[in-house]
Amino acid sequence: MSDDKIRVSRRDILRGAGAAALVGATVPAQGAPAGKAPAGLSRVGPGPVECAFELNGKQKKITVEPRVTLLDALRDRVGLTGAKRICDRGACGGCTVWVDGQIVNSCMMLAVDARGKKVTTIEGLAQGDKLHPVQQAFVKHDALQCGFCTPGMIMTCAAMVDQGKAKDRASIQHELAGNLCRCGTYPHIFTAVEEAAR
Amino acid sequence: MKGFSYYTCADLSSATRALQELKGAAVKAGGTDLMDLLKERRLEPTDVVSLHAVKQVAVKGELSALATLQDVADSAWVKENFPAVHTAAAEAATPQIRNVGTVGGNLCQHSRCVYFRNRNFDCHATGGEGCPALDENAFHRYHAIFRGTHCVSAHTSNLAPALMAVGAQAHCLHPDGERTLDIGLLYDLNPAQGKPNHLTLRPGELIRAVQLKPTPLARNSIYVEFRERQSFDFAVASVAAAVHVEGGKVRQARIVCGAVAPIPYRARAVEDAMIGKALDPAKAAAAVVADAQPLAGNQFKVVILKRLVQRALEGLKA
Ligand SMILES: Cc1cc2nc3c(=O)[nH]c(=O)nc-3n(C[C@H](O)[C@H](O)[C@H](O)COP(=O)(O)OP(=O)(O)OC[C@H]3O[C@@H](n4cnc5c(N)ncnc54)[C@H](O)[C@@H]3O)c2cc1C
Ligand code: FES
Ligand code: FES
Numbered sequence: 001m002s003d004d005k006i007r008v009s010r011r012d013i014l015r016g017a018g019a020a021a022l023v024g025a026t027v028p029a030q031g032a033p034a035g036k037a038p039a040g041l042s043r044v045g046p047g048p049v050e051c052a053f054e055l056n057g058k059q060k061k062i063t064v065e066p067r068v069t070l071l072d073a074l075r076d077r078v079g080l081t082g083a084k085r086i087c088d089r090g091a092c093g094g095c096t097v098w099v100d101g102q103i104v105n106s107c108m109m110l111a112v113d114a115r116g117k118k119v120t121t122i123e124g125l126a127q128g129d130k131l132h133p134v135q136q137a138f139v140k141h142d143a144l145q146c147g148f149c150t151p152g153m154i155m156t157c158a159a160m161v162d163q164g165k166a167k168d169r170a171s172i173q174h175e176l177a178g179n180l181c182r183c184g185t186y187p188h189i190f191t192a193v194e195e196a197a198r
Numbered sequence: 199m200k201g202f203s204y205y206t207c208a209d210l211s212s213a214t215r216a217l218q219e220l221k222g223a224a225v226k227a228g229g230t231d232l233m234d235l236l237k238e239r240r241l242e243p244t245d246v247v248s249l250h251a252v253k254q255v256a257v258k259g260e261l262s263a264l265a266t267l268q269d270v271a272d273s274a275w276v277k278e279n280f281p282a283v284h285t286a287a288a289e290a291a292t293p294q295i296r297n298v299g300t301v302g303g304n305l306c307q308h309s310r311c312v313y314f315r316n317r318n319f320d321c322h323a324t325g326g327e328g329c330p331a332l333d334e335n336a337f338h339r340y341h342a343i344f345r346g347t348h349c350v351s352a353h354t355s356n357l358a359p360a361l362m363a364v365g366a367q368a369h370c371l372h373p374d375g376e377r378t379l380d381i382g383l384l385y386d387l388n389p390a391q392g393k394p395n396h397l398t399l400r401p402g403e404l405i406r407a408v409q410l411k412p413t414p415l416a417r418n419s420i421y422v423e424f425r426e427r428q429s430f431d432f433a434v435a436s437v438a439a440a441v442h443v444e445g446g447k448v449r450q451a452r453i454v455c456g457a458v459a460p461i462p463y464r465a466r467a468v469e470d471a472m473i474g475k476a477l478d479p480a481k482a483a484a485a486v487v488a489d490a491q492p493l494a495g496n497q498f499k500v501v502i503l504k505r506l507v508q509r510a511l512e513g514l515k516a
Contacts, residue, residue: 037205038219040212041247046201066204066246067236088237090230090295102297108233109298112204113250156293177429178292 044112053114055080056124066112071095073111074121082122082151093179096152097121103159105178122151125158134158137192145183153179157193166197199236205247210263210404213247215373217402220245225404227264228298230291231307240317240324241394249302249404260369260407263302267291270301270357279412282419282438286360289423292430302405304357305368305384308395309460310432311351312337322348325392334494340434343492343499344459346387346396350493351460353385353396354432356423358462359454361408363438364416372403381408382454385461396461415442415450420513423456424502433457435503439510441477446516448472453486453510458503465507479511 037043045066052061055078062077071088074080074097083106086094090108097106098120125132134157137143144150153176160166160175172193181189205220207213217223223245226232235241254262254269261270270276270287277284291299313319313330320326331338331350342350361381368379379398384405386398399405410416419440423433436456442449451472455463468485472478487504 038212038216040209041205041207041216043203043205045204046244049204065201067199067201069233089234090292093292093294096294103294104298105230105292105294108230108295110204110229110233113229113248173429175293178294180429 049112051111051115053116054118056120062111064111066110068111069107070097070099070109070111070114070119071106073114074106074119080121080123084148084151086148091180092149092152093156094149094152096155096179098155098159101159103156103178120155122155125154132158133196134161134193137196138189141188141192141195143185143188143192145181145185149179149181149183149185153181153189157189157196161193161197166193169194172197200239200242202236202243202246205245206251207247207249208251208253210249210252210371210406213249213252214371214402214404217247217404218373220247221401223247225249227300227303228266228295229303230295230299231303234315235308238315238317240315259411260409261301262407263300263405265301267296267299267301267304267357268293271296276410278417280360280364280366280410280416280419282360282363282421282440283357283366283410285421286356286436286438289421290356301357301408304355305361305381305405305408306395306397306399307355309349309351310354311341311349314351314394322391323351323389323394331493336495338493338495340432340457341493341496342459343487343490343496343503344463345491346460348388348391349396349460352457353459353461354457355462356421356433356436356456358385359436359438359456360419360421361410362454362462362464363421363440363452364410364419365413365440365452366411367409369406369409370399370403371406372400376406378409382462382464387459387461413442415440415452418442418515419452420510422506422510422513424506435499435506437503437506437510439507439514441472441511441514441516443477443516446476447474448477451482453482453507455486455503455507458490458499477511477514477516479508482511483508 048063064073084094086092088107090105095107156179165175166172224243226248254264267287267290319330321329331341342352366381421438423436425431425433438454440452451469453465465486483504486507487500490500
């Protein structure tokens, strides 16, 4: 088997399924007829819905069912796999992204709720080759081991530095409470954030 | 997660009217509680109505139900006049959840009972009989030490005890109009079979806002909790307390405990017994736990609650 064949990943298969679902969108949805909603409400789904939002500074349009989380949309439809799917329950921070500049768990948010918003992922944090000061400090202070928590860690740390919330070690710990690291890299992370905040 | 139709609305009145038509629809504010229930297929609604797009109207003296926990934690007005509410919001969940989770969702969150959250179990709340947590071999470390009739789950809202301690009220909206309830009256200790929450809200009724009145009692309030992890965790037990003391005598007192009963537990008899006397934290703490009926696996919670009540009262101006 060639390398190329081996590299067909679960995500590629899911992306394929996405395309199939798109075709399926012409099939009438069960339940209420599409578009019909009680007064004052607008309705989408249960079939695929077009979601337009700004992703890392560029306009992006994807088509997903309302039940798809922003995390799954980013990873499986857009192909940005920086945000990690670890607990999928809002309890580890591995999937942290910014929505309109605020850190959120993308696993706890529906992709349809990102419509019209600005989403920033770890892939959009550096300006070209110029790393964010927090990324630079992570490199310098060896603030990662296996690296699985790192994209989420950096998104949280970069937000707290940019928002001036990294005042001292206690406030850094409080702001980082939603990001878990199984490798226990915390001391190096705290040092990196302290330096980036200076 | 099962597929669903997704509805957005611009204001709560259209949502509450629409909910009369969309029977069985789930309501989503920040979604940080609801998403778990949908992913576990504990709830499988065909319609989900989102309040996400409702514009938050910040009125002085009111917290919008759509305000986030972080909005509450960041409010200088709340911090100065309702310290218990400030701490309860600032210590809840994680920064990520606080940015999204709302006041209304926090008050209306479902039980974290491990059996309720697992669709392989049935109980009174899911339309079945009995309570798996009452089995002697059950895992009930985090369950109630004050019981309801059918359910020994523990109510884990941070905000509910704090808002009750400062005498807050909820403005609730339904198609016929609005009613205003003390926060404590939002909760029903013995809900009907098949009702997945302990709320007194009617089908489709929504909390619009929480009313806060600065009073001497509210200003002298405190929230303390015990959790097993330093970073974040649901409280094993929490206490919100407030006292108004004049001339060395207690004129008004509130002690409300979280995570120890299926709904926030207000120790009314203890509050009454404190009136007219000097504040005695140790005596009050012993009195609060006197009626506790712990399960085999959570007797430790009685000791923790007692210490928390004492610590809370010692932290107030006497
Ligand atoms: C990792 C993690 C940690 C957590 N830690 C804590 C904690 O320490 N303390 C704590 O208290 N909670 C905690 N939570 C629970 C919860 O997510 C938050 O309390 C949050 O405030 C819920 O708000 P929401 O808007 O996201 O709720 P949603 O999920 O949107 O709604 C929850 C319920 O409330 C109903 N509802 C929402 N708004 C209204 C309204 N205006 N009127 C009527 N009904 C309404 C919904 O129909 C739904 O049934 C935690 C959750 C997670 C995932
Ligand atoms: S994957 Fe989202 S918080 Fe763990
Ligand atoms: S570096 Fe391995 S989990 Fe954090």
